[in-house]
Amino acid sequence: MTENLRRQWHTSTKILANDLHSQLKLGSTSSQLLDCATSDAVTSLSNKWFEKVEQLYNEPHRAYHNMSHVQDLLASLDLVLETHIEPSVEPKDTAIATIAAFFHDVIYNPKSSTNERDSANLFIDFVSELVNVIKTVSRHEQNARIDGDMSENETVTQLSSPKDSQTSESDMVFRIEQCIIATATHISCANQARQSNNKLLAAFLDSDMSILGRDRDRYNEYARSIRKEYEFVERSVYCEKRAKILFSFLPALKVVETVHAIPIDETSKSSSEKMKGVEENQNRCIYATEKGRELWEYQARENLRNEIDMLCKGLIPGEVDR
Template sequence: MMMEQSLRNRWKPSVTCLINELGMSSSSTITIDRERLQELDALSQSWLEKISQLYAEPHRAYHNMTHVQDVIASLDFLLDGEDSSIDAHTTCEKAILILAAFFHDVIYNPKSSTNEKDSADLFLQFASELGYQRDDNDEQPCTQQHIRNCIMVMQIEECIIATATHISSAGIAHETQNHTLATFLDADMSILGKDVEIYDKYAGCIRREYEFRADILESFLPILDEDAASTTATTPVKKHSFIYATDKGRLQWEEQARSNLKNEIEMLRRGVIPCEIQKHG
């Protein structure tokens, strides 16, 4: 399939970058010979197949490989026009974002509250397996401390975990100028700012995964001036002013996202499910 090949094309160089970073963060210099490179390539491909199978679970109407592809496309959009010179920093940052896209929803159970942590743990398992190094024909696993000391690993884990508190994490990323995290979070939420037809299709898919959704959507919306006037003492005050963390994301998606969210919340409060309108309307 074309989608599968395009994802493979993004996966392999990103994994290669991670392997290089794991080697650089090691306390000793290890030479990776041709045989080991072949082993690493086979390991990489087996993990991609495992990830693909997890994203193909039957209960996933939205959080599947199509979502991963959409996140990567939004990453490309957000990074377009940035400093794209091929240097170590830019290549590494792109690899962080791509691998975070592959792993951020790899464990997904709508009834679980630990999906993000479980997904991050699976990524750490992947990184640990890549960290096996061959020295004098003996394989020695890198320690967990070695994995944790790799900046690239830490940033990928940060991106995955941050999706558990998406809006507040985006606000913090913007305030602290954490460009990598801000870019990833905006790409993951870019679907909210797409045109109405695309958004309604997304909403229908999500509705099949979640039994209740309106309260979740309410938490995404920023508190506006007119909202503040009607806020009561018993109403939780939302402290964020924007959905997106990057200036480009706000310009491209913010207004449409707010409109989409408000429309869907109103429909759900009336008991109307967007996908049923498309199916029966």
């Protein structure tokens, strides 16, 4: 798992480095942009930050919000992006979603209400370090090509102070930060993204919520893991608060009667038949993308209703099955 995630991280970091290099307007050609992204300094920084991110996701209090969740999110993204964004997924879009996946839960304290903002801030710290490395690499590359009539000091002065505001103008940085912050309010942000035709953000948020629509055993393991992360909360209080959070999804669940009428064990119907009528009520759906609704909507409704029922009885899904 780790090596595949590391590969995805490095590929996306190189794309971000090229984007930032271009935004800094350092006068490099396209081939020089590639040289910068693949330089030893950028690779070293990428390795350093991957290890830092991995270490944070491996914190002992994480039972669900760990690197396995990142891997699952990226796998779900592959499913959604393949059909949701036409005609094809641009490498930059893939890099945006990948980096956002790594950073969206990188800061996770169950007692904090600012995890998403704190995670976004750490991402900006990463970008700042990457920009500094890019400036240094560009300065060295241009000094190596310096004309004999220009002194080295003159070149350093010319390249050492590009406008900081140019970094904030990076479309990639903005969209990655947007994805991270939006995970604070998944369903509302996902539907806003759908309405504004922000397909990548909608796909990212749907993928982060894909666990809700997995098979019952997988969902129960997820529910048990969430309880473990909040084991400091007294059980009855946890059940009450957790049920209230899940119940807040219920407006999204109140769709056409044909959906509610389907028995849990009715397996003879196809996914499209089970979801008949949902397309007419997209604003009331959990998932904003057509692919997300096709893959996970029906099962997510059943899983949420089941957990709410159990929580009202003081039971935790997954615990009673162990």
